Amino acid sequence: MSDxxxxxxxxxxxxxTAEIHYYRPDAPSLLQLFVWQExxxxxxxxxxxxFLDHWRREIEAALHSVRIAHGGLIGPREWRAVDGIIPFK
Known part of the structure; x- marks a missing residue:
């Protein structure tokens, strides 16, 4: 079984990671923040x-802006063959 x-x-x-800034209808002058990760x-x-399409359809909050950060966690640059012995004390 794999994760x-x-x-x-x-x-x-x-x-x-998306940083979503939005306004709620009950507080239109207050800019709020929601952080989404997937x-x-x-x-x-x-x-x-x-997710943003779902937000627009189902959530009563007006989007102000969305800032996106993306990073590949596994890639060829992180894996390398190592020859040697690691001594344990």
């Missing part, structure tokens, strides 16, 4: 855009 997040990373997904595929971000 879903690990399998997604092997398939090219990376951890995506494994997603850059540069199209299908999971993020599905």
């Amino acid at each position: 879903r997040a690990f399998i997604e990373q092997l398939e090219g997904y990376g951890l995506t 494994y997603d595929l850059a540069p199209d971000f299908p999971a993020l855009f599905d």
